[in-house]
Amino acid sequence: MVYDYVRWEEKAIANAAKKKGLNLNLIDSKDISILLNKDYKNEFGSVVLQRCLSYFRSLHLTAALEARGISVINNFNVALTAGNKLFTTLALIKAGVPTPQTTLSFAPESAIKSLEKLGYPAVLKPTIGSWGRLVALLKDKDSAEAIFEDRVHMFPLYQIYYIQEFVKRPPRDIRSIVIDGKVVAAIYRVSLSGNWKTNMALGAKAEKCPITKELEDICDKASKAVGGGILGIDCMESPNGLLVHEVNNTTEFKNTVPTTGVDIPGLIIDYLMKVRR
Amino acid sequence: MKCPECDGEIPLPKDAIEGEIVTCPDCGTSFELYKMEDGKFDIRSIQVVGEDWGE
Numbered sequence: 110m111v112y113d114y115v116r117w118e119e120k121a122i123a124n125a126a127k128k129k130g131l132n133l134n135l136i137d138s139k140d141i142s143i144l145l146n147k148d149y150k151n152e153f154g155s156v157v158l159q160r161c162l163s164y165f166r167s168l169h170l171t172a173a174l175e176a177r178g179i180s181v182i183n184n185f186n187v188a189l190t191a192g193n194k195l196f197t198t199l200a201l202i203k204a205g206v207p208t209p210q211t212t213l214s215f216a217p218e219s220a221i222k223s224l225e226k227l228g229y230p231a232v233l234k235p236t237i238g239s240w241g242r243l244v245a246l247l248k249d250k251d252s253a254e255a256i257f258e259d260r261v262h263m264f265p266l267y268q269i270y271y272i273q274e275f276v277k278r279p280p281r282d283i284r285s286i287v288i289d290g291k292v293v294a295a296i297y298r299v300s301l302s303g304n305w306k307t308n309m310a311l312g313a314k315a316e317k318c319p320i321t322k323e324l325e326d327i328c329d330k331a332s333k334a335v336g337g338g339i340l341g342i343d344c345m346e347s348p349n350g351l352l353v354h355e356v357n358n359t360t361e362f363k364n365t366v367p368t369t370g371v372d373i374p375g376l377i378i379d380y381l382m383k384v385r386r
Numbered sequence: 387m388k389c390p391e392c393d394g395e396i397p398l399p400k401d402a403i404e405g406e407i408v409t410c411p412d413c414g415t416s417f418e419l420y421k422m423e424d425g426k427f428d429i430r431s432i433q434v435v436g437e438d439w440g441e
Binding site: 112113114115116119120123124135137139162163164165166237238239240242264341357358359360361 | 401403404405406407418419432435436437438439440441
């Protein structure tokens with residue numbers, strides 16, 4: 110397992126490996142120095158579980174390992190797609206997975222035009238990032254213009270105006286942990302009173318969510334759309350059924366394990382043992 | 387281990403892993419565990435939240 114910082118999840122995976130008798134080497138990616146044309150199969154074993162917190166670090170390391178024939182979970186294409194909200198949306202649309210209406214623009218003026226198509230309120234999200242960071246609710250034209258004005262002074266990534274409709278939903282969403290296309294556990298993430306965001310990192314509360322046929326089907330399709338592996342798939346309950354709004358490539362499950370009682374770290378180890386070469 | 391921010395006591399987890407994030411129970415500041423040359427653990431500052439950090 111490659112990592113950069115050890116969260117609850119990485120520690121739980123390491124403990125699950127010990128319990129199952131799997132020799133899981135923990136490799137701090139910050140210590141890695143590799144010659145790109147050398148063979149590293151002995152150092153990295155039969156399969157690598159990618160668990161870096163830093164997206165760019167994880168993506169580049171995965172690319173280098175795969176290029177040397179080392180199998181990485183999740184693989185580079187999954188990481189590239191699921192790590193970028195725009196690429197995820199495009200993959201979901203292509204696969205016919207219901208997802209919120211989304212627009213793409215590259216300048217404040219055209220982003221305002223996009224909002225005329227979507228209507229207010231709408232949600233502006235950075236294409237890369239997590240935990241609700243820099244996700245902004247655009248309530249009206251004035252607030253949108255003010256937020257876009259700030260973005261002009263930020264790193265170019267934040268000048269990609271990825272805007273989604275604000276879906277009418279209960280004050281919660283559904284996080285499903287999906288391994289190889291199968292939903293193994295699901296929770297509702299109930300937003301704090303007064304906060305429209307449902308991220309656990311922002312204090313949302315976890316409640317057990319039943320795994321319905323509709324949830325299983327949409328998660329299986331979404332998983333296939335991005336390329337499979339181990340994913341955290343987020344759905345919203347819209348008036349017209351479930352919509353997938355996000356797919357997480359290095360999913361967290363600290364709150365899902367105690368809420369559902371499902372041994373997700375153990376299931377991850379089982380999956381690694383199944384796919385290792 | 388002493389918290390460099392507030393001088394509070396940060397307990398070392400029994401099953402500590404190098405790279406693990408530990409948080410001071412008094413002030414809430416997070417640190418990274420690392421191994422010193424003698425094999426003992428100490429703490430050092432971490433980037434609080436990187437722009438590309440996440441799941």
